[in-house]
Amino acid sequence: MNHSFVIKLICKNVTSFIPLDNFVIQREVRIKKLTMEALLKAVKNGNMKEAKEEIALMTSVYNTLIDIPVREGETVTTAYTVLQNAVLNRHITVVKLLLDGGCYSNPILSYQKLDSTPLYIATSKKFFEISEMLLSKGASVIERHYQTGLTPLHLAAEKRDYRLLLLMLKYCQNINVTDNKDRTLFEVFIKKAQDSSIDYDPVRFIEVFEKLISKGADLCWKNKSKQTVLHLSIILEDKSLFCKLISMSKLKQLITEVDIEGNTILHSLLKSTLGNSLSSNEENNVDIFFKLVEKRIPIDISNNKQETLAHLAAKNKHFKILNIILNRSNDVNAWDQTENTVLHYLLNYADTLSDSLTEVWKKLVMIILSKQGKIDIKNKEGNSPLHIAAKSKNLDILFTMIKDGVGNISVADGAGNNILHLFLLKESVDHHIIKRLLAQGLKINAANTNGNTALHLAAEKNSYKLIVILSEFKPLVTLRNSSGDTPLHTLLKARSIDMDCVEWFLSMGASVDTPNHHMETPLQLAIYGIHSHNSIDTQKYIKACLEFLKRSENVDTHKSKDGYTAFQYLFIGDTIEENVLLPVVVSMIDKGAKESLSNSSLFNMVCKKKYLKIMLLLLKNDIAVKSSERNGNVLHYLSEFDNGDFETMKLIIEICMQRGCDINLKNKFGLTPFHLACEKGCLNAAKALMVNKANIHCTTEEKVTPLHSVVTSMNIEIANLLFKYGADPNARQYDDRTPLHLAVYHKDSTLIKLLFDNFAEINHVDRYGKTALHWACSFDNIEVAMSLISFGADITIRDASGKTPYDIAIQFTTSPLHKLIANCKLALLCSKHSQINVNPDIQQDLEACKREKDNLKRKMIDRHTSVFDLCHADENKLCIYSNNLTLKEILQKSDLMKRDFPMFRALIYSKFFKGKQRRQLLEMAAASLQCMVKKNIPDLCSDKIFVTLSNKDLLNVVRANSMIISKKRKIRQDDGKSKKRCI
Known part of the structure; x- marks a missing residue:
């Protein structure tokens, strides 16, 4: 190397x-x-x-x-x-x-x-001048970037830089060069044209497009969705581009191509917003579509969703284009994926079009009907064109479809409703339209999926006029829906009923004893209606019940799912006036409701409703009465009648007792009927029970007597009645509290005085060592405390915690109660001449008390007795002076007493009332003993005598009245026990 x-x-x-x-x-x-x-x-x-x-x-x-x-x-x-x-x-x-x-x-x-190459950098930065210099010096436009795989040519197309792209195309010899993804320049250029994030320049786009075609670009390109450049021009919503493309001879082969969804360019055109401009009023736009149709594109071809061009034109309101399609189409009944026909889509716009478009719309509907358009084809929602037309306001087109359309006019929708049902289901029904529809031959007895016929729906409307119209076409009154309801059942379930409708059904032979699936007969439903809150409707339902009872074979034939008969349903629901129900009850008894009368629960229902007249009527007709149950018996319900007639209640109680009802039976809470009458304050009920010998001394497990219950209700009349019959005023309940304690709790001064007048022990202590005065002080009730002190309440008694009433009263620093008790205490101490260590804070009050005592000593009642002497006199002496005229005159001057004797006033009044009470007791004892001598011992007075007087007291009464009584004679206590005492 x-x-x-x-x-x-x-x-x-x-x-x-x-x-x-x-x-x-x-x-x-x-x-x-x-x-x-x-x-x-x-x-x-x-x-x-x-x-x-x-x-x-x-x-x-x-x-x-x-x-x-x-x-x-x-x-x-x-x-x-x-x-x-x-x-x-x-x-x-x-x-x-x-x-x-x-x-x-x-x-x-x-x-x-x-x-990157210099040209690639210049292209990515859109440096046109530099790119131009580089291209003039032979820079390659097809050199791939080593990372992105794009050539400068592809990059310019990606950037949609049409000016630079046109420049590069001058120097490009291989127009079909690919990037590393095997994409041609034409493909990248077309794809990037769809990018909405980059500004679209239609003029430059056409210029580049024509340049690509002249350079020999492959026009058969399709994207992944198999869309051609013609599809793309529609997506770009460029009308001029679309028109230019379809005019190019080289693109003729693409006109019939379909995309991956099976759409031709006509499908895409009608789906896009570009189609809206083509269907406008400009005639040349319609001509464009017409020319496309002339290029041998099948007019009835459907895409993958089975949508034809007619479907899309109707769905998107392209009415002019739809007119072109319908005039060339052979199948107007084709349905798409949702099973809608063209007629379905057209009828959806029945109420939303302007006047000008409505005329065009009507002509299109008529064209479809003239081409044997079917009116009974149902879409996936179950609606036919007839149903859609019936739901619109354009009724003329509906009757035109019924007259000229092809198909079954009684076709049912997904809910089973035909067009007659639809009109009857509307809030306001046009009777004239119903009559016209029935005259066209619609089936009167056809039922929907709920089993409701036209008569059911009319009955639900409670419209007599509507029922009369239906009656002309002979509807069946015996047909039942899925709930088992006949039309008469449906009528009675409405919010209100028309008696004319009821009478019509009865005249047509409707049964009043036919039960539905809930075992409810029309008679029972009429009884439900009686308990309506509207009094007018109640009267209507009463009339309906009386009419039904005339035709009913047996009122006890059917029971509801909860086991109640029609008779029992009278007393289930809201309480209404007794006189309203009385005629129905009489009619039911006349019809022989034996099963209902033999069921004791019926009488209990009537008792709970407090219907006295009905109770007496039922008792006279031998209704079954349950003598006892866990909650007591019927007398317990009766005892709570607060406004019942005395004589009627007395008679009812007598009959119930004859039927085995125990007047003294205790319920699960241990209360007798008399307890309840006292607790609720029902005077007539209490009187009726007492007349029928109810035990007034009976107690619960907590030792609560009827008198305790009366105090709770604070009913003075019943309390007087109880004392008249010898009720014990000092009876103790489980916590040793007497009725007086309870009266203090309820802050009832009138009741406290009544108890005191009937010899209630004023100083009785309960389980906690508290007297009634202790509790009055605990409640900071000065009025009650003054009453108790005036009746002789002892202010020195200490409770279990060692507190006197005064100790409790001083907790309320802002109340005058502690001052009242403090003065009473000082007066009591002075009257007994007690020597005590006095708190310096009340030394001044003590001195005022001594001065007041001296004044009392000078106030003489007779020659030997002063008013002060009464403050420490015993009960027998108090008894003697209780009728003293001088003393009465002094006490009647309340202003004088309040001014001169503010501290001793309460003590003087207390002593006076104590003496008066003692005198009344002795007089009562004398009267009782006189009766005993005559061998006629009264039970009513003996209790008070034995509770208050000792044997010694009784012997004094005998001697005072010169009576002769055998020592073996015994006096019985009237307290429900067998205890006796000898004198």
Whole structure:
């Protein structure tokens, strides 16, 4: 191998190869290498003056520029390297000097794997002037880039640089050269024309296109979608380009080509927006399409989606073009992939066209009908042209299609609806149209997929006029839909009913006892309607029920899926007025609803609705009554009637007891009917139960008596009734609380006074050691506390935590309650002459209390007794003075008492009421004992006597009234127990 270098000397006009000695060659290379490096540095730094000087120096000294072959792995700065950098930095002057100096514009073989060629760089940067210089010096347009594989020619096409591309085509000899992907220039040029990111120049495009054709470019090119250049011109939406292309004789063979989707250029044309301009009012545009049709393109050919030209023209509103197609087409009933015909697409625009287009549209429809266009072909959605027309507002075309079209006018859509069903399903139905459709021969009893006939749909509309129109064509009233509903069922399920419709169905023989799949008969559905919130509708459904009952064979024949009869359904749902239901109940009983009457659950339903008259009516007709169940019996429901008639309730309770109902039966909560009546405050119910000997002393597991329940409801009338019958005012429940404790909790002063008047123990303590006054202080209720203190509540009692009412009251610093109790306490201490260590904070109040005590001592009731004496008198003495006129007169002057005795006032009132209560008790005891002497012991008063009076007290009463009683005589307590006591 010869390792010597070869120096190529290039002069301005002469090129020669000079073999030299190795030493001379190496010396020359070193010198010129340094010169080239200085030139390259000047070019890179943009120092044009220095660059020009270096080039001038090289050409003057050597009269040549050097291009040195480079071995693999070596890098040598050459004139070609400088040229590349000059082009890259757009130094036009340097490029010109280098090219004029003889620098190669193309790389020699050793440079193939180096960088881009100068022309490739200029093309990528769109440097037209430099590219022009390079091309004039013989730069290759077909040299491939070592990385991208593109030639400058392909690159110019990629950049869509039409000006440069035209320039390159002048110097290109092989127009069909390919890049590394085997793409021709024509292919790249056509593909890049579709790139919307680059501006499209139609004039330049045509110019390049014609140049390519003149250079012999292969026009049979197709892209991956098998689209030709004609398809591409449509995609570019360039009308002038398209017209020019189809006029070229060389492209005639492409007119009938189809793409990968089977589209001819006519298919593509009608799909694109370019087709819109072709279908405009300009006649020459229609002529273009006409000329294409004349070029032997099959008019009925379909693409892969089975779309013909007629489909696309109709779908995209190209009505003029569609007119051309229809006049040449032999098959107007062809359907596409979605099974739509041309008529389907045309009818979709029935309501959206302008007046001018509507006339054209009608003519097209008439052309299709005249060519035996079928009106019953269904698309994939199940709609035929008839259905689409029926859904539009253009009814003239509908009846024209029915008259002139080919096919079954009763065709059903995907939901099974024919056009008659569609009109009946609309919100507003035109009765005239329904009559016209039926006159055309549509089947009146045809059913859709839900099984609904025209009569079902008319019944759902609740339109008597519509039903009358249908009746002229003999509809069947017995047909059932998929739910088993007859038209009468459907009518009764509507929001409202027309009694004329009901009477029509009954006159046509509709059955009122036929059940649907939910086991609902028309009678049951009418009963559902009774519970409508609209009172007018309720009355209509009542009338319907009465009419149905006249025709029903047995009201108990069918039960619903939940097991209820029609009779029971009367009492399921919203509660309505009892008098409204009464006629229906009477009619049902007359029809012999034996099964319903034998079911005890019916009576329970009526009880829950609180229908007293119906209950009594059912009881008189021997309805079954369940004597007991987990929730109690019917008397428990009855006890909650808050406004029931007393006499009626009394009679119902008597009959229920005769049927085995226990008046004292406890429900799962341990409550008797009387408990519930007291708890709910139902006075008449309580009276009716007491008259029927309900136990007023019964208790729950928590020892709650009816009196406790009455206090909860705060019903004074029932409480008075209970005391009249001897209820214990001091009965204790599970936590040792008496009714008085509960009355304090409910803050009812009236009820507290009633309890006190009936000898309630005012100082009774509960499980927590609290009296009623403790609880009143806990609730910071001064009114209740004052009542309790006035009735003799002890303010010194301590609860389980060691607190007095005063200790509890002082927690409320802003309340006057603690002041009230503090004054009462001072008054009590002074009345007992107690010596205590007084808090300095209340020393002033204590002194005021002593002054008030002295005034009380001077206030005399009689010659020997002052008002102050009553403050520490025992119960017997208080009893004597309870009727003292002087004392009563003093107490009646409330303003005087409040002014003169603010601290002792509550204590004085308390003592007075205590004495009065004691006197009433003794008088009651005397009356009771008098009755006992006569051997007529009353049960009602004995409880109060035994609770309050001891044997000693009773003996005093006997002596005071000069009674003679055997010591063996016993007095029974009326508390439901057998306990007795001797006196």
